Amino acid sequence: MSLYDLTMAEAAARLKSGDISAVELTESCLARIGETEGALNAYVTVTGEEALEAAAAAGKELAAGRVRGPMHGIPVCVKDLCDMTGLATTASSKVRHDHMADSDAAVVARLKDAGAVIVGKTHTHEFAYGISTPTTRNPWNTDCIPGGSSGGTAASVAARGCFAGIGTDTGGSIRIPAALCGLVGLKPTYGRVSRAGVTSLSWSLDHVGPLARTVEDAANMLGVLAGYDARDPGSVDLPVPDYTAGMNDGIAGLRLGRPTNFYFDGMDDEARGLVEAALAALQAAGAEIVPVELPLAKTYMAVEFGLCLPEASAYHEKELRTRADLYGEDVRTFLEAGELIPATDYIRALRVREQIKQGWAALMAPGGVDAIVAPTVPAAAARVDRDMFTWPDGEEETTTNAYVRHSCPANVTGLPSITVPCGFTAAGLPVGFQTIGRPYAEADIVRIARSYEATVDWSARAPDPR
Amino acid sequence: MDFANRPSPTPDAVIRAANATALALDRTRAEAVQPWLSTIYSALDSLKAVDLGETPPSFAFKSRKSDRAS
Numbered sequence: 412m413s414l415y416d417l418t419m420a421e422a423a424a425r426l427k428s429g430d431i432s433a434v435e436l437t438e439s440c441l442a443r444i445g446e447t448e449g450a451l452n453a454y455v456t457v458t459g460e461e462a463l464e465a466a467a468a469a470g471k472e473l474a475a476g477r478v479r480g481p482m483h484g485i486p487v488c489v490k491d492l493c494d495m496t497g498l499a500t501t502a503s504s505k506v507r508h509d510h511m512a513d514s515d516a517a518v519v520a521r522l523k524d525a526g527a528v529i530v531g532k533t534h535t536h537e538f539a540y541g542i543s544t545p546t547t548r549n550p551w552n553t554d555c556i557p558g559g560s561s562g563g564t565a566a567s568v569a570a571r572g573c574f575a576g577i578g579t580d581t582g583g584s585i586r587i588p589a590a591l592c593g594l595v596g597l598k599p600t601y602g603r604v605s606r607a608g609v610t611s612l613s614w615s616l617d618h619v620g621p622l623a624r625t626v627e628d629a630a631n632m633l634g635v636l637a638g639y640d641a642r643d644p645g646s647v648d649l650p651v652p653d654y655t656a657g658m659n660d661g662i663a664g665l666r667l668g669r670p671t672n673f674y675f676d677g678m679d680d681e682a683r684g685l686v687e688a689a690l691a692a693l694q695a696a697g698a699e700i701v702p703v704e705l706p707l708a709k710t711y712m713a714v715e716f717g718l719c720l721p722e723a724s725a726y727h728e729k730e731l732r733t734r735a736d737l738y739g740e741d742v743r744t745f746l747e748a749g750e751l752i753p754a755t756d757y758i759r760a761l762r763v764r765e766q767i768k769q770g771w772a773a774l775m776a777p778g779g780v781d782a783i784v785a786p787t788v789p790a791a792a793a794r795v796d797r798d799m800f801t802w803p804d805g806e807e808e809t810t811t812n813a814y815v816r817h818s819c820p821a822n823v824t825g826l827p828s829i830t831v832p833c834g835f836t837a838a839g840l841p842v843g844f845q846t847i848g849r850p851y852a853e854a855d856i857v858r859i860a861r862s863y864e865a866t867v868d869w870s871a872r873a874p875d876p877r
Numbered sequence: 878m879d880f881a882n883r884p885s886p887t888p889d890a891v892i893r894a895a896n897a898t899a900l901a902l903d904r905t906r907a908e909a910v911q912p913w914l915s916t917i918y919s920a921l922d923s924l925k926a927v928d929l930g931e932t933p934p935s936f937a938f939k940s941r942k943s944d945r946a947s
Binding site (some may be wrong): 557615707709710712713714716717722731732740743745747748750752756758759761762763764765766768824 | 886891894895899900901902905909910914915917920921923924925927929932933934935936946
């Protein structure tokens with residue numbers, strides 16, 4: 412077993428005991444990145460020497476007994492939408508090749524303050540506007556997409572290039588790649604993690620959060636990232652709990668809603684079987700699985716796109732008129748289309764959103780369910796050349812719509828959602844299920860995810876892309 | 878008042894609409910945008926079926942105290 416195979420919690424324990432050093436741990440990860448990067452292309456920038464300097468500094472503190480927390484000395488990666496002083500924030504776009512950051516994004520600053528070692532910046536689907544991350548491949552099968560838009564982070568964390576990483580999620584961009592790469596991904600409640608210094612896709616739908624190999628590691632990283640920031644107008648001033656404190660308390664007596672509509676419509680049979688088995692495991696762990704009908708389900712995708720398109724086009728308004736030829740074809744087309752959506756349509760989407768929020772709040776009100784459990788993705792990772800899925804009932808759906816469809820309710824409502832691996836297809840590709848909770852109830856969904864994770868060993872499996 | 882769905886835009890209509898936003902689209906670009914715009918217009922028109930009454934817009938997620946976890 413190599414050092415990079417440890418979980419973050421295991422590595423932190425060994426760093427704290429002095430059994431290993433932060434430099435050794437970082438060297439192990441950098442070597443692993445060197446082994447896998449040719450097959451994956453997960454990174455825009457590998458920091459190398461800077462990472463080793465940060466590791467040496469962390470090592471000195473740890474050796475002196477000054478332990479900052481669970482991420483001190485831990486190698487991590489950051490999606491290249493996040494500003495990091497002295498590096499370009501490319502957003503994996505030619506439009507941004509010269510966009511140098513002169514300060515750290517809030518989440519980068521928090522990682523540095525926690526003593527984490529940032530080994531590099533990872534590829535995103537261009538400006539986070541897509542679900543395939545075409546620069547990068549899935550470590551479980553390099554003929555397949557890693558998902559997106561946080562595809563570089565997911566590919567690297569799954570391949571053991573680092574222990575955890577930053578993703579962003581506007582329509583599923585943490586949870587989709589996490590599920591397709593066999594990881595835990597945690598999209599927190601809107602406002603829980605600051606977006607200051609993070610390139611926006613859609614202000615009212617954007618979230619920032621962790622991807623990691625275990626629930627505990629994701630929860631620990633959320634504890635580092637979460638907190639109020641006046642620079643982000645969506646930020647909420649609430650205390651940050653220890654998200655791991657009740658993680659192993661079990662789920663006996665919890666009422667978990669299983670949607671009777673929307674989520675299990677249009678889905679691959681193999682993925683459905685794995686998710687159903689996970690729900691059975693939750694039931695065996697003491698939860699009550701309660702059928703629930705989701706409100707206004709037919710509107711979710713229209714609201715997601717009705718908000719995302721015009722907001723993204725507003726963000727890119729100047730560049731689209733001066734450097735349009737530098738955008739990729741898909742992103743340019745989305746941005747041009749978003750310019751042509753009337754304000755009345757945008758406002759209507761915002762009004763429907765309010766009704767959706769109220770409907771979900773009613774589902775999880777006292778006497779209702781404690782959380783919703785559902786598939787994260789309707790199928791495992793698509794091959795890179797696949798544009799459409801055909802479902803068992805013969806219906807066809809674009810891969811983009813299929814993946815976003817399962818994720819977007821938590822973006823439209825702003826509710827926290829965690830995905831956890833729930834098995835592998837016969838082809839060896841992972842899928843996951845998600846738990847969506849009440850506002851700021853990240854600790855509750857961590858507990859539910861951990862209760863399932865404790866019954867399986869999916870996180871022990873490792874891909875070996877070369 | 879007619880609240881009908883809009884027709885699928887033609888490339889010429891896309892060019893005219895883009896001009897109104899000072900976005901110059903040539904015919905090639907308009908033909909690339911048109912199918913996607915038609916799809917999103919159709920999706921947005923479906924929202925007209927929701928009875929919104931006096932529902933105000935929700936500009937961003939804001940949790941009410943009563944929604945929060947205990």
